[in-house]
Amino acid sequence: MSSTLKLSNGKVIPALAWGNGSSGLTASGEMAATLGAAALQAGLTHIDTAQMYFTEAETGEAIRNAGVDRVNVWITTKISESSNTKTTLDDVRRSVTQSISRLGSIPNLLLIHNPFVPEEGRIGEFWTYLETLVMDGTLEGCSLGFSNFRPQDIEEVMKVATIAPVCHQLEYHPYVLAHLEPVLALHRKHNIVAEAYGPLTPILRHPGGPLRPVLDKIAKRNGSDAGTVLLQWIIQSGAVAVTTSTRSENIRKLAKLFDQPELSQPDMQDIEEAGRSVHYRFYSEHMTKDFPNPALPDGK
């Protein structure tokens, strides 16, 4: 299993990210800085952050404290000043410049955090404004993408994009596959790579569903655990896995993910089949409005 994925613009993104947007980490900047440094020292090379997590400064601090070279770390951040504030076109430049200043460098990937960050009906103009920032050097070398976009939001971007979106960060695991089908079809059409957040939802937030025995069987055979198998499934499906951990034991496990034997094609199919029999979404705040759920049981 490769530890990187190639994006449509030729850049190479680390396929496993350590996020500092999970509860506990957002509540304590200090933890985000210390544990971020620990993750980098363990060998992880991708940090996922966002304006809304208030951990961008700690992301920069983690890189400095870990003693790793900035060029060897991939930073994904997201424009989203707060959970319920819109960023107007007049504010985009200031907002992005402040992110760069907090991070201490230009991020590798900037995402629009959700389709409700731009003002109503202005997703296309927002995208064009971000392109301007790339072209005038403010975001030199930065790739662009979005997060939690429904099919209609992706179409708005594709109508105007001259710089193609390379990534879409969204809740992605086997229990949302059926719901995501129209989104994933657009990913295939436009060569967009999924960044999967909440990847461990099927074992942490929806325990006991039909996937568990399938994951356990594979994990037993490979001498790993259900979480490791899920993350492998995400990455072998061609997505970036955006997980996190606050425990050194799990951070070490994450850093060794690429030493694991690959999942076989039948393993991949068994996981997909069990996942597709259920619809369960944990982070429902953005992708449920005007994007109907499939008629499937929740598997509980």
Ligand SMILES: NC(=O)c1ccc[n+]([C@@H]2O[C@H](COP(=O)([O-])OP(=O)(O)OC[C@H]3O[C@@H](n4cnc5c(N)ncnc54)[C@H](OP(=O)(O)O)[C@@H]3O)[C@@H](O)[C@H]2O)c1
């Ligand atoms: N774009 C968005 O709207 C959005 C939304 C949500 C999240 N995110 C990003 O995604 C990141 C991860 O989100 P998430 O917390 O939902 O991810 P997750 O991978 O579903 O869950 C992370 C949790 O898994 C546990 N864990 C780690 N390795 C494990 C293993 N091998 N077995 C069992 N449990 C394990 C960790 O617990 P311990 O700490 O105990 O190890 C951690 O609390 C966030 O920090 C954020 O950066 C983005």
